[in-house]
Amino acid sequence: MNKQLIPLNHDDVKLLIVHCSATRSDRNFSVDNLIATGKARFGQPSYHWYIRRNGNLIPILPETVRGAHARGYNRCSLGICYEGGLDPQGRKVDTRTPQQKAALFELLKQLHRDYPKARIIGHKELPNVAKECPCFTPSTEYACLQPEA
Numbered sequence: 001m002n003k004q005l006i007p008l009n010h011d012d013v014k015l016l017i018v019h020c021s022a023t024r025s026d027r028n029f030s031v032d033n034l035i036a037t038g039k040a041r042f043g044q045p046s047y048h049w050y051i052r053r054n055g056n057l058i059p060i061l062p063e064t065v066r067g068a069h070a071r072g073y074n075r076c077s078l079g080i081c082y083e084g085g086l087d088p089q090g091r092k093v094d095t096r097t098p099q100q101k102a103a104l105f106e107l108l109k110q111l112h113r114d115y116p117k118a119r120i121i122g123h124k125e126l127p128n129v130a131k132e133c134p135c136f137t138p139s140t141e142y143a144c145l146q147p148e149a
Ligand SMILES: [Zn+2]
Pocket: 018, 019, 020, 069, 123, 124, 133, 134
């Protein structure tokens, strides 16, 4: 099932939401798998960017269309997903590699320039989200890239 993508206006972007793929850090979760999962669940790819364990940054959706990654917030956010989030035993831990951390920081730095009023948060930091996604706390880790209060 493919649904029509909905436009997203630059000025409507208030949040930059970080997710993990919730897959094990010793396994590959390919771009095709990520896109297929989004399509199966939401009729479209979920995220705007995907960051592989080797630090490769893969654009998935254009910034000009809505993602499908944060219920109730897709109309005002961009979604970034990194590969991992579970250790080889399936426990929820910060599995980000140094390359992923560097790529995520570079992307968020660029997005902070392009969307200076947007707050960086993790999926789990939204109200009423019970899951541990992602497995660290972006709002504090990227305090230096947050909008002026
Ligand atoms: Zn998430």
